[in-house]
Amino acid sequence: MTDVDVVVVGAGLAGIGAAIELSGRDETFVVLERAADVGGTWRDNTYPGVACDVPSHLYAFAHSPNPAWSRTFAPGHEIQAYLRGLAARPAVAPHLRFGHEVTAAVYSAGRWHVTTTRGTFRCRVLVLAAGRLTEPKIPDISGISVPAFHTARWDHSVDLDGARVGVVGTGASAIQVIPSLVDRVKHLTVFARSNPYVIPRNDHAHAAADAAEILRVREEAFTGLEQGIAARRREPAALAELRSRALGHLAAQVPDPSLRARLTPDYEVGCKRILLSDTFYPAMGRDEVTLAGALDRFDGQTAIARDGHRAEIDVLVFATGFHSTQQPYASRITGRDGLLLSQAWEQGMVSHASTVVHGFPNMFVLDGPNAALGHNSAVHVIESQLSYLVGALDHLGRVDGPLEVTARAQEAYTRDIDTMASRTVWLRGGCTSWYVDPRSGRLTLLWPSTATEFRERNGRFDPAPFG
Known part of the structure; x- marks a missing residue:
């Protein structure tokens, strides 16, 4: 049993950020990572074409x-290198524990008892930085008899050159993978349940920048x-402008009216994630x-879509996203009075300040x-949440008892979230998306307002909502 003040679970972007904040404080801490390297999403996703879809200089900590960065939108390997550099700092690296998968975390007698595959830890504060895009979601397709893998588990040993490849999905990873494969394969069949809205990416190379730039x-x-x-709030002028921009991009890049019609989304713009690409539509043309309907089943090497399309496939790639609304780690976390986090979230994830959960003292998500x-x-x-965490740690340094947000405060925050979300395109856009929990129909992944408002509301710890 190792005793520390704080245990951080996960060494992705949020976990490394937490380690940097903690490294300047008096608390002892460890960062537990199940894999052999840092990086989270950017460690796991190594598929051809992987890159950020947020401008590079915004996808880094302000400090x-x-x-x-070599491009406006950084390639995945550059982001991974950036995170490795942060983790290699002398004040951070000694606290990292690789190969430590958390199998259980139980709150008892004012402490969290964290069991891993390589030992146990006891701490006052538990920080869950396990991410929400960690466990690939793979549809149940019968009869698959060809090599198949998810984009987040790319099998680089499989030779795709000259192969007949099927890609399942048209989301964020698919629109990066498809243009990256089209010149290598014999034929590419894209199996789509729905079509995304795509706007211009306008990516370009750029030189090193100084601090002012x-x-x-x-x-x-x-x-x-x-x-x-x-536009996400469905303000008419903004929504119309965004819709026009996306459909104009489609019209400009897909001259074939039949293909253009098949690529046109049947829901409101913004309901699903809006994607950025200048190469996806040309690749589809x-x-x-070949664009086919949703994949239904295999008969030998023949993939059969729900629209009846049949294609001979040598390799199948799932670009089908992740288990986002039902976090796998939740079943491993036991709070006060034996309450599992998965039980507390059985109708969708709830919290106060998007960071603390009633029934789970001294725990921060x-x-x-x-x-x-x-x-x-x-x-x-993430930076806003880290500021909240630091404020909570300062408060804990002045009190003896644990910090547990009240049920009333959590319920009030949840009502506010639901009220803000009710007006948005995410709930009223006529689509099914990974932002919304199918069990309750609630928007549980996204903050339904500006990033500025998130920081104003949740970037500073307030002890008032705690019992």
Whole structure:
């Protein structure tokens, strides 16, 4: 049993950020990571074409800008290198524990008892930074008899050159993978349940920037992205402009009216994640690419779509997203009086300040309930949550008892979230998305307002809502 003040679970972006904040404080801490490296999403996703869809200078901590991004939207390997650099700092690296998968965390007698595959830890404060896009979601397709893998578990040993490849999905990873494969394969069949709205990416190479330039670019990009909330709130002029921009991009890049009609979404713009690409539509128009309906089953090597399309497939790639609304780690966390986090969230994730959960004293969830953005950089939210965490730790240093948010405060916060969400395109856009919990129909992934408002409301710890 190892005793520390704080245990952080996960060494992705949020976990490394927490370690940097803790490294300047008096608390002892460890960061438990199940894998052999840091990076989370950017460690796991190594598929061809993987890159950020937020401007690079916004996808870095304000205290640690990266002057060496090579492009407007950084390739995945550059983001992973950035995170490795942060984790290698002398004040951070000694606290990392790799190969430590958390199998259980139980709150008892004022302490969290954390069991891992390589030992146990006892702490006063538990910080969950396990992320929400960690467990691939793979549909149940019968009869698959060819090599098949998820984009987040890319099998680089499988040779795709000259192969007949099927890609299941048309989401964020698919629109990066498809253009990256089209020149390598013999034929590419895209199996789609629905079509995304895509707007121009306008990616380009750029030179190293100094501190003043980085600050200017960050401020301009942040301000520009913040304006996107108007369309998500279904303000008519903003919604019409965004819809026109996306459909205009489709019309400009897909001259074939039949294919263009098949690629046109049947829901309101913004209901699902809006994607950025200048290469997806041209790839879909290639002779080597076929757009089919949702994949139904396999008969030998023949993939059969629900629209009746049949295609001979050598390799199948699932670009089908993640278990986002039902976090796998929740079944491993036991709070006060034996309450499982999965039970507390059985009708969807709830919290106060998008960071603390009633029934789970001295526990803080980063990048969890309503802590993602549909229009701006998630790093801004993580930084806000870290400020909240630091304030909570300061408060805990002055009191003896644990911090547990009241049920009343959590319920009030949840009502506020639901009220804000009720007006948005995410709930009223006529689609099914990974932002919404299917059990309750609640928007549980996204913060349904501006990033600025998130920081104003949740970036400073307030002890009043705690019992």
